[in-house]
Every structure is written in structure tokens, then in C-alpha cells.
Amino acid sequence: MVAFKMGMKEQDGGAAVPSSKKMVFAYYVTGHGFGHATRVAEVVSHLILAGHDVHVVTAAPEFVFTNEVHSPRLFFRKVVLECGAVQSDALTVDPLATLAKYTEETVKPRASILAKEAEWLKSINADLVISDVVSTACRVATDIGIPSVCVANFSWDIIYLDYVLAAGPDSRSIVWQIAEDYSRCNFLIRLPGYCPMPAFRNVIDVPLVVRRLYKSKKEVREELRIADNVKLVILNFGGQPSELKLKEEFLPSGWLCLVCGASDTQDLPVNFKKLPKNVYTPDIIAASDCMIGKLGYGSVSEALAYKCPFVFVHRENFNEEPFLRKMLENYQGGIEMSRNDLLSGHWKPYLERAMSLKPCYEESINGGEVAAQILQEIALGKTHAWDKRSEAKGSCDAAVPEYQIRRAIGQEEISIPEWYSKAGNQFGC
Structure with missing residues (x-):
């Protein structure tokens, strides 16, 4: 069976x-x-x-x-x-x-x-x-x-x-x-x-x-014990380890960041939450207010399909990126963050701008x-x-x-x- x-x-x-x-x-x-x-x-x-x-x-x-x-x-x-x-x-x-x-x-x-x-x-x-x-x-x-x-x-x-x-x-x-x-x-x-x-x-x-959804936004938040009034961002670099030196001040008040790829020994500030390595990310993306990551097919397709604004950081020497970026921007789904701002924690203006985006991908998935x-x-x-x-x-x-x-x-x-x-x-x- x-x-x-x-x-x-x-x-x-x-x-x-x-x-x-x-x-x-x-x-x-x-x-x-x-x-x-x-x-x-x-x-x-x-x-x-x-x-x-x-x-x-x-x-x-x-x-x-x-x-x-x-x-x-x-x-x-x-x-x-x-x-x-x-x-x-x-x-x-x-x-x-x-x-x-x-x-x-x-x-x-x-x-x-x-x-x-x-x-x-x-x-x-x-x-x-x-x-x-x-x-x-x-x-x-x-x-x-x-x-x-x-x-x-x-x-x-x-x-x-x-x-x-x-x-x-x-x-x-x-x-x-x-x-x-x-x-x-x-x-x-x-x-x-x-x-x-x-x-x-x-x-x-x-x-x-695109991978299908199995849980609703409400179910995801209940499982993760996240209140409805908390703004949620997922940090997702598509299978690459997240080794950023994250600090509490990176996030505005009222925000929580879910981290994919964090190492077992990595300590996170109180407003960051480590996700399991085998977490089913489509459900998390659909339940989030926005996502931070690099442009790759998996992240872009799931962000567009589930209308999650995408704050992306440029990756050098990968010719796939311009074409995914064009698709993302055509459907009002993303904005670019500089690498320096990612590393220094200057996230607030990008998160605020992402909240004003209205992704409009209505094509078949x-x-x-x-x-x-x-x-x-x-x-x-x-x-x-x-x-x-x-x-x-x-x-x-x-x-x-x-x-x-x-x-x-x-x-x-x-x-x-x-x-x-x-x-x-x-x-x-």
C-alpha cells in the first residue's frame, strides 16, 4: 500500500x-x-x-x-x-x-x-x-x-x-x-x-x-506556539547552512525569525527560532509574512505560489539568478537586500517594504x-x-x-x- x-x-x-x-x-x-x-x-x-x-x-x-x-x-x-x-x-x-x-x-x-x-x-x-x-x-x-x-x-x-x-x-x-x-x-x-x-x-x-501544502497557517503557528499578532520571517538559504551571526536587534519589535539550516551548536537570540533540518518548508513559507534568502528555483517557486514576499540577497557567479529575479519581480513578489545589510543586521527597512508588496502570481502550480x-x-x-x-x-x-x-x-x-x-x-x- x-x-x-x-x-x-x-x-x-x-x-x-x-x-x-x-x-x-x-x-x-x-x-x-x-x-x-x-x-x-x-x-x-x-x-x-x-x-x-x-x-x-x-x-x-x-x-x-x-x-x-x-x-x-x-x-x-x-x-x-x-x-x-x-x-x-x-x-x-x-x-x-x-x-x-x-x-x-x-x-x-x-x-x-x-x-x-x-x-x-x-x-x-x-x-x-x-x-x-x-x-x-x-x-x-x-x-x-x-x-x-x-x-x-x-x-x-x-x-x-x-x-x-x-x-x-x-x-x-x-x-x-x-x-x-x-x-x-x-x-x-x-x-x-x-x-x-x-x-x-x-x-x-x-x-x-511546487510542493503542495499540508498544514494551514493557523496550524503551523499553533505547532510552533507563535501568537497571531507576531510578524513572522523565515530565513531560508535553500539547503546551505545558515552561519550568520544573528543578533536580537536585527529584527524590529514584534517580529520572530524562523531559521533554516542552523547548526546544532548555534545559539540564537530570543527572537530567532531554530527549525529542524527536515522541516517541511512550504508550510512554513505559506505561514510567514515574508522570507529572506537567495534566489533559487525552490524558494522562488514556493514564495510565488504561496504569495510570500521575498527579500533576496544576490549570489555571484550563478547565471540562473537573473531569470528567477525577473519572474519574481514581474509578479511583485520580491525586493533585493544588499549583502552588507544582511550581515550587519540592517533588516528593518526591507521587512517593512516587503510587507507592502502584494505578490500576484495566479498561474497554475x-x-x-x-x-x-x-x-x-x-x-x-x-x-x-x-x-x-x-x-x-x-x-x-x-x-x-x-x-x-x-x-x-x-x-x-x-x-x-x-x-x-x-x-x-x-x-x-
């Missing part, structure tokens, strides 16, 4: 339509942050409700998935196939360290990785490989004749593009290889707030993938259900319906140079380099 927590909103529908054939899905998930794992958990829940087995391959903590899904059809395999971005703290990415680690963990052992994953996929009789957004998974699937699909709002070739520009031309082969691997997948299921992803040939757009249905149909070979909705893109696409990547809003724009747009020659396209 499959057991799930209850609380799915009726307007968000149920699972993918049950199939008469039970299928096996292998879902590769980057261990970078929590945003990838949380949205994967939502898609996985619908696949399992539709009667399928799902094997999750990731370095992310299991509790991120088991918070939503309790089922004998959900399997975990702890494997690191790529490092994502190396961060020294929640807001600092080290480009050169990232490329060095990726080279050691993914480039050098590539042959053994491909062989091992191929053997494992055959052993579980996988019907479809899904990736968010582990590029080598797409290559392995092609090698053994299994279809593959990526579900994402960004791809690592675009994130690493800046790092390669900083490191020099000798590192270009990293981006080329990642893009070539992505180009082998059958479809990209593209999420709102997406970056340019020219490596993918066929694209299907879906609504926001059932992307998990929609994505699961598409994945099921692709696994069954029913791709014709999606071919008509897909949009051809690829590393050989002449339109690639039209894309612009912004480092920060209102600042320098960077075109995708010519060497990347011509990478199709390297792929034999």
Missing part, C-alpha cells in the same frame, strides 16, 4: 493518469542545494501514485523526498555524478574550484561512470531516464537505447559558461561535453523562470512545479502533475502529442547567439560566446 501525506489542493488535480503498465523510472538529481530535490519529490509523488517504480539517484538527503513520499515503490541510490557549483557559503560560488572538482569527479572518471551507470540501468530494467540536470545520465541512456528527459529551469553548461570564460580556453571542452550530453535527451521539460538552454533540441513548457503525465507518455512511446508542442533547439541551432545572459539586472550583458554556439561542429551535427 502506498501512503502519502494528505493535503493536495483540489485545483491542483491528482497524479498522472494511472497506467495499465507499471514502469520503472530512473531519476538522476544533482545534489546541489535543495531546490532540485524538492521539485523532483513533487514529480516523483505523481509518478508513484500512477503506479510506477521510481529510483532516485542523488547525493541529496533522503528526507527531502520522504517528507512527501512514503512508498515501497521509491528507491534511493547515493551517487555523486557531478558537483554542481562549489560554494564556500550560501552566497559565494567559487568558479575555479567548481571546474577543478567537476574535472576530478566527472571528467576524469567519465568512462567508468558511463559503464557503471549503463550496467545499473539495465539491472533495474529502466523504461525512462529522467535528469535534473545530470548531463551524463542523458549520454548513458542513449548508449543503452533508453529514452531520456530533462526536467529543469537551467542547465549546467550555461552556469559553467562564465566559469570557463574566467578559467581560459583550455576549459571549453567541459561545457562542450555537458552540452553534447544534454543534446542526446529526447525532451527538455522546461520550468518557468528558465535560462537559455540551447543544448536541448525539443522543449515542452509546463507550469510551476500543478507542474508536477503535468510533468509526470508527460514522462509517463514518453516512457510508453506516446511522444507524438508532445512533438507538436515542442520547440526545436540545439547546440547546432543558428539562433543560439540571439540569447543574452545577464550577470545582474541593469548591468553588463554577456552573449553566449561564438565558440559555444559553434560547438555543433564538435558534436558532428
Whole structure:
């Protein structure tokens, strides 16, 4: 028997339509942050409700998935196939360290990785490989004749593009290889707030993938013993440890801050409250008056879906951010706080301004259900319906140079380099 927590909103529908054939899905998930794992958990829940087995391959903590899904059809395999971005703290990415680690963990052992994953996929009789957004998974699937699909709002070739520009031309082969691997997948299921992803040939757009709520605002406050007249802010950096030196004077009178990622030894002032490491953050976000954190898909999608004003702090060297920021600001959902003001505790004006925001995201948030249905149909070979909705893109696409990547809003724009747009020659396209 499959057991799930209850609380799915009726307007968000149920699972993918049950199939008469039970299928096996292998879902590769980057261990970078929590945003990838949380949205994967939502898609996985619908696949399992539709009667399928799902094997999750990731370095992310299991509790991120088991918070939503309790089922004998959900399997975990702890494997690191790529490092994502190396961060020294929640807001600092080290480009050169990232490329060095990726080279050691993914480039050098590539042959053994491909062989091992191929053997494992055959052993579980996988019907479809899904990736968010582990590029080598797409290559392995092609090698053994299994279809593959990526579900994402960004791809690592675009994130690493800046790092390669900083490191020099000798590192270009990293981006080329990642893009070539992505180009082998059958479809990209593209999420709102997406970056340019020219490596993918066929694209299907879906609504926001957001974890559902299980508790009301009243229930959350009662469990945490927070009075109705207390203003609540959640400090949430998406799986990165919160190591700020928090002080009581950071908050205006009448405010309480709920802290995600605090260490067990970290002492907090009386107006700050430590949350458990496995806390189900959507319920907390929906019960809060605003949130402070960095821009990542999980935080932005849940803030928009549940109309929680977002006070965000810029993270350097991560090309996903400008596109999420644009979406957040389009729906009047966020304001930027400087890093200096975050660290020095100059929070009051931002909290006051956040209270004046009126987030207005009214689009559908059932992307998990929609994505699961598409994945099921692709696994069954029913791709014709999606071919008509897909949009051809690829590393050989002449339109690639039209894309612009912004480092920060209102600042320098960077075109995708010519060497990347011509990478199709390297792929034999």
C-alpha cells in the first residue's frame, strides 16, 4: 500500500493518469542545494501514485523526498555524478574550484561512470531516464537505447559558461561535453523562470512545479506556539547552512525569525527560532509574512505560489539568478537586500517594504502533475502529442547567439560566446 501525506489542493488535480503498465523510472538529481530535490519529490509523488517504480539517484538527503513520499515503490541510490557549483557559503560560488572538482569527479572518471551507470540501468530494467540536470545520465541512456528527459529551469553548461570564460580556453571542452550530453535527451521539460538552454533540441513548457501544502497557517503557528499578532520571517538559504551571526536587534519589535539550516551548536537570540533540518518548508513559507534568502528555483517557486514576499540577497557567479529575479519581480513578489545589510543586521527597512508588496502570481502550480503525465507518455512511446508542442533547439541551432545572459539586472550583458554556439561542429551535427 502506498501512503502519502494528505493535503493536495483540489485545483491542483491528482497524479498522472494511472497506467495499465507499471514502469520503472530512473531519476538522476544533482545534489546541489535543495531546490532540485524538492521539485523532483513533487514529480516523483505523481509518478508513484500512477503506479510506477521510481529510483532516485542523488547525493541529496533522503528526507527531502520522504517528507512527501512514503512508498515501497521509491528507491534511493547515493551517487555523486557531478558537483554542481562549489560554494564556500550560501552566497559565494567559487568558479575555479567548481571546474577543478567537476574535472576530478566527472571528467576524469567519465568512462567508468558511463559503464557503471549503463550496467545499473539495465539491472533495474529502466523504461525512462529522467535528469535534473545530470548531463551524463542523458549520454548513458542513449548508449543503452533508453529514452531520456530533462526536467529543469537551467542547465549546467550555461552556469559553467562564465566559469570557463574566467578559467581560459583550455576549459571549453567541459561545457562542450555537458552540452553534447544534454543534446542526446529526447525532451527538455522546461520550468518557468528558465535560462537559455540551447543544448536541448525539443522543449515542452509546463507550469510551476511546487510542493503542495499540508498544514494551514493557523496550524503551523499553533505547532510552533507563535501568537497571531507576531510578524513572522523565515530565513531560508535553500539547503546551505545558515552561519550568520544573528543578533536580537536585527529584527524590529514584534517580529520572530524562523531559521533554516542552523547548526546544532548555534545559539540564537530570543527572537530567532531554530527549525529542524527536515522541516517541511512550504508550510512554513505559506505561514510567514515574508522570507529572506537567495534566489533559487525552490524558494522562488514556493514564495510565488504561496504569495510570500521575498527579500533576496544576490549570489555571484550563478547565471540562473537573473531569470528567477525577473519572474519574481514581474509578479511583485520580491525586493533585493544588499549583502552588507544582511550581515550587519540592517533588516528593518526591507521587512517593512516587503510587507507592502502584494505578490500576484495566479498561474497554475500543478507542474508536477503535468510533468509526470508527460514522462509517463514518453516512457510508453506516446511522444507524438508532445512533438507538436515542442520547440526545436540545439547546440547546432543558428539562433543560439540571439540569447543574452545577464550577470545582474541593469548591468553588463554577456552573449553566449561564438565558440559555444559553434560547438555543433564538435558534436558532428
